[in-house]
Amino acid sequence: MKAKELMDKDFVYLNAEDTVVEASIAMEHVRRFTCPVVNDNKQLIGWVTAFDITKGLREGSEKISDVMSSCREVATVHEDDPARKAVILTANNKFVTVPVLNDDNQVIGMVRACDIVELLSNLYDIKVESLYKEMQNQLKGVTWEELMSASALVSTKTTGKKITAEEYEANIMNATFGEAIWATGGLEKFFAGLISVGEMVVARRVGRAKK
Amino acid sequence: MKAKELMDKDFVYLNAEDTVVEASIAMEHVRRFTCPVVNDNKQLIGWVTAFDITKGLREGSEKISDVMSSCREVATVHEDDPARKAVILTANNKFVTVPVLNDDNQVIGMVRACDIVELLSNLYDIKVESLYKEMQNQLKGVTWEELMSASALVSTKTTGKKITAEEYEANIMNATFGEAIWATGGLEKFFAGLISVGEMVVARRVGRAKK
16 A cells, blocks of 8 residues: 555645744644645645644744744655555654655655555454355355354463353454454464364364375 | 553643643644643533634634533543443544543543554564464474475465475565555455465375374
């Protein structure tokens, strides 16, 4: 995924000649705490946050050029950069928004922290059930009951807490991938459990074939 | 994970009697675009964003009570709620922060979108290599070379593009879980590929055992 696929296009440009008052109204209107300042060619020349605006209003600054940061202080991503780059910038610097530039240094969008949250949290929302369905699909000829029975055994062995196939099924029917990795202690452990289940199912199938 | 484990404690309270000017300075100082307004018992009574502040400064409002939203309009989470609840609120409403309350309705922290990004993105940063190591660990007696060779075969079969075990290994050594699920088309597909690899490895082991 590229930065341009994740960015929000619903933002406002400010101009260095805009008044602080005008800018404050525009930012309230679109509800954006941060805004790029651009030249007539829409190229990034500066950056304004609501903090620059409140300070400017308090101190009677007139123009955006009086309150903006230089574009040299602004972290940006290129539209074709991996979306991941914007995610890392946001996580490491606690940014609210990261501007997205094209080859001509024009601002074409903004990656917002809330959009990243939405994107990343989708992964966590995937149902554990759908991962099991995929496992069943890959391990051809395996029944759902066999999967649940093997899972209950692996879970009992791992946690030391006895659980039946039916109880296991009831658990995963309500669980998301995010809950499962939190409950098992991380992606690797969750994954290890599933591999064990797959291995047990294959071993049983081989055992049956021998008979 | 609970909301209180994810929340930021470095925030400012505002009081309804604070002046808009004082509040603006405090918010600039801690660099927070949103602030809870509390009573003397630190219970949530309202909410202020930088938009309320800029409007207030422009229009000459004096007190925070003149510009704040009512606490009835503020989405909150309880400290013992699953962190997930704050994540969903943030994703669905494009919030920057969600206040965290205790049983007494006191504000004890704020869950920020950027903190959620940091938390969620950690999962994406897990190395594919570590998942393979886990797989090797679970499938006792399997060598790394066998895993890579099986993976290359599964990948060639799935994508129709021939890849050697060495090329496959070079790919995963630089890949993260996030890149892998984007490259394969989603968690389920990535997972299906790994199950196929595990299955092939087990089948080969069974084949060897028979000889």
